[in-house]
Amino acid sequence: MNISFHNGVSGMMAFQEDMNRIAHNVANSGTIGFKPDKSTFSDLLYTRMAVNSEEQPLKIYIFRAVEEGYEQAALIEGSGTSFHSVRYVDMDGDGVQEMIISWRVSAEVQAMSVYSMKHLEPLRLMTTPYARYETVDLDGDGDLELVVLRGDDTESGMSLADFYDWDSGNSSLQLHSSARLSVSLAALQWMQVGALQEGEAAVFITGRAAGVDETSRAVMDILAYRQPELVNIALSEETGLSDQIFRFLNLQPTDINGDGATEVPRPAELPSEPEETYWKIYWHSYHMDGTNELQTITYHNLTDNWYLLVPETWDGHFTVRQSNISTTLHATTFYSVRGRSAEDELMTIYTLTGSDREVQAAKSGRSILRRLADRVYAVSYAPAYSQWRYAVEAKTLEENFKAIINRWSMSEN
Numbered sequence: 001m002n003i004s005f006h007n008g009v010s011g012m013m014a015f016q017e018d019m020n021r022i023a024h025n026v027a028n029s030g031t032i033g034f035k036p037d038k039s040t041f042s043d044l045l046y047t048r049m050a051v052n053s054e055e056q057p058l059k060i061y062i063f064r065a066v067e068e069g070y071e072q073a074a075l076i077e078g079s080g081t082s083f084h085s086v087r088y089v090d091m092d093g094d095g096v097q098e099m100i101i102s103w104r105v106s107a108e109v110q111a112m113s114v115y116s117m118k119h120l121e122p123l124r125l126m127t128t129p130y131a132r133y134e135t136v137d138l139d140g141d142g143d144l145e146l147v148v149l150r151g152d153d154t155e156s157g158m159s160l161a162d163f164y165d166w167d168s169g170n171s172s173l174q175l176h177s178s179a180r181l182s183v184s185l186a187a188l189q190w191m192q193v194g195a196l197q198e199g200e201a202a203v204f205i206t207g208r209a210a211g212v213d214e215t216s217r218a219v220m221d222i223l224a225y226r227q228p229e230l231v232n233i234a235l236s237e238e239t240g241l242s243d244q245i246f247r248f249l250n251l252q253p254t255d256i257n258g259d260g261a262t263e264v265p266r267p268a269e270l271p272s273e274p275e276e277t278y279w280k281i282y283w284h285s286y287h288m289d290g291t292n293e294l295q296t297i298t299y300h301n302l303t304d305n306w307y308l309l310v311p312e313t314w315d316g317h318f319t320v321r322q323s324n325i326s327t328t329l330h331a332t333t334f335y336s337v338r339g340r341s342a343e344d345e346l347m348t349i350y351t352l353t354g355s356d357r358e359v360q361a362a363k364s365g366r367s368i369l370r371r372l373a374d375r376v377y378a379v380s381y382a383p384a385y386s387q388w389r390y391a392v393e394a395k396t397l398e399e400n401f402k403a404i405i406n407r408w409s410m411s412e413n
């Protein structure tokens with residue numbers, strides 16, 4: 001088989017044709033790279049990805065567990081430069097997992113297919129070019145839908161979200177509706193499944209774009225299912241683009257207050273110095289009609305991996321300064337403010353990473369907030385803190401202090 005294509009479109013067409021073929025004999029395939037996928041597909045199927053030299057098609061072998069070990073059950077072939085991911089998800093809840101395969105067609109084009117695997121016969125349900133995808137039950141009927149982000153060929157460089165719904169009568173996935181996004185494919189930063197304030201599932205898409213002043217901006221698109229179709233609830237009626245645009249600080253939407261709904265971070269400048277800007281973060285949840293409300297305020301120190309849930313009463317009355325006293329002793333000091341200036345020192349949160357960190361943390365006036373394997377966080381209060389009219393109990397602040405243990409990394413589908 002000669003598979004050598006000059007662009008992504010023809011490569012993908014060929015892949016679709018190849019996908020229809022199920023080979024039963026791979027004795028001479030000479031493939032390498034056994035990849036058991038036990039955690040996702042129980043003990044039923046194994047996947048082996050062929051790592052190919054030049055002109056060979058991509059192959060996925062599917063193995064069935066038998067008494068003596070495993071035997072090949074099916075083979076899926078395609079053309080492209082590499083497989084990206086294989087995911088097994090039971091989308092329609094019938095107890096049999098569907099298989100979602102994505103691969104790189106060319107340097108510019110990625111494609112994905114969904115297969116049903118009933119009776120170990122791969123049956124392709126859909127194929128599309130894509131940039132990111134997620135499976136999510138957006139309409140709340142108990143079945144998962146597929147939300148696929150891809151380029152919009154017909155419009156000015158923006159991207160689109162396609163919504164594929166499960167048609168259980170025909171056991172097939174149908175393109176149901178599409179919604180416009182507010183950034184190009186290249187500007188897509190994160191795609192996350194989350195929830196609106198009343199609990200409805202939603203997909204939060206963070207784009208990253210340059211603002212008018214050259215600073216980096218987070219452009220939020222929020223996808224939800226509003227009968228009868230997928231909608232982007234962040235779009236402005238006037239412009240047709242998202243008006244939920246904030247300073248980009250490398251913070252993802254998350255359920256910051258633990259109530260089940262996702263909040264979107266909106267950095268706001270604290271009274272700062274000309275050479276260094278400090279930010280507080282307002283976290284807003286969203287309603288189905290696109291309105292939003294403030295839930296929580298934080299101060300995030302992303303260098304030292306912690307944040308503080310800031311008491312609401314502090315808003316407008318505090319600022320911070322960070323200082324790296326040494327490579328193993330970082331300090332963040334909170335101040336009261338007068339006008340736009342820092343006034344009295346209130347308290348300092350230390351991040352201690354040296355081998356002497358226990359000694360450092362035990363210094364007079366410091367108490368430990370959190371002890372982790374590689375660092376200790378400690379706090380000390382300045383004399384002015386107890387006189388400050390917005391002071392809260394030390395116990396409250398300790399509860400509000402959060403170490404960031406695993407920076408949330410997005411799975412790239």
Ligand SMILES: [Ca+2]
Nearest residue numbers: 090092094096
């Ligand atoms: Ca299924």
Ligand SMILES: [Ca+2]
Nearest residue numbers: 137139141143
């Ligand atoms: Ca559903």
Ligand SMILES: [Ca+2]
Nearest residue numbers: 255257259261
């Ligand atoms: Ca929340």
